[in-house]
Amino acid sequence: MKYCAFLRGVNVKGTNMKMADVCQVFKDSGMKDVVSILASGNIVFSSDKNADELKIILEKAMSEHFSYEAFLFIKSQLETEKFWNSIPFEKNDDLHIYGFVGMAGVENVLMEEFEKAAQTENEKAEIINDMFYWQVPKGNTLDSTFGKVLGKKSLKDQMTSRNVNTFEKILKKMT
The missing domain is CATH 3.30.70.1280 (SP0830-like domains)
Incomplete structure (x- = not known):
C-alpha cells in the first residue's frame, strides 16, 4: 500500500x-x-x-x-486523495490554504482554538471529513492569532500542517 x-x-x-x-x-x-x-x-x-x-x-x-x-x-x-478532494476553499493568489494532518479529533481542538482567535479579513476555517482546513491571507500565516496558537507545545505531537500545494505534489508522486 x-x-x-x-x-x-x-x-x-x-x-x-x-x-x-x-x-x-x-x-x-x-x-x-x-x-x-x-x-x-x-x-x-x-x-x-x-x-x-x-x-x-x-x-x-x-x-x-x-x-x-x-x-x-x-x-x-486514499486518505490523501480524500483530503485533496475535500478542500473547501477556492484557490486565490492572495491566500494560503493549509490542511492539517494529525491525531483523531485534533480537528475539533483546532476549530475551538480558531474560533477563540482574532481573525484577519478573509481568514476562515472549516472541518470537512474530519480534516481541518485553514485559509489565511499571504503574509499573515505566522503573524495571525491562530498561526501563533499552532506553535503551542501542547499541540506539537497532535498535528502538522501543509499548504494544499504540497498535497498536490504528494499525490502526483503517489500515483
Whole structure:
C-alpha cells in the first residue's frame, strides 16, 4: 500500500536533516519505493504494514537516527486523495490554504482554538471529513492569532500542517 509520512517540525527551529538521509532511514526500516517531496518532511513510500504499526516503527527509527523526538503522521493514498478532494476553499493568489494532518479529533481542538482567535479579513476555517482546513491571507500565516496558537507545545505531537500545494505534489508522486 502507498503511504505518505508527514513529519512534524522538520527543518525548522534547529531540527535540520537532509531528505536523502530521511529516505535512507525509511529504507533501512523496511519501506519500499521511498521518495521525498520538498524539504518539509513529506515521505512517500510503500509498505504492507498498517499505519499504526508504521508510525511506531518510523518514529523510533527517526528519533534514534537524528537524536530528536520524532512526530509523524501516516496517511494512505486514499486518505490523501480524500483530503485533496475535500478542500473547501477556492484557490486565490492572495491566500494560503493549509490542511492539517494529525491525531483523531485534533480537528475539533483546532476549530475551538480558531474560533477563540482574532481573525484577519478573509481568514476562515472549516472541518470537512474530519480534516481541518485553514485559509489565511499571504503574509499573515505566522503573524495571525491562530498561526501563533499552532506553535503551542501542547499541540506539537497532535498535528502538522501543509499548504494544499504540497498535497498536490504528494499525490502526483503517489500515483
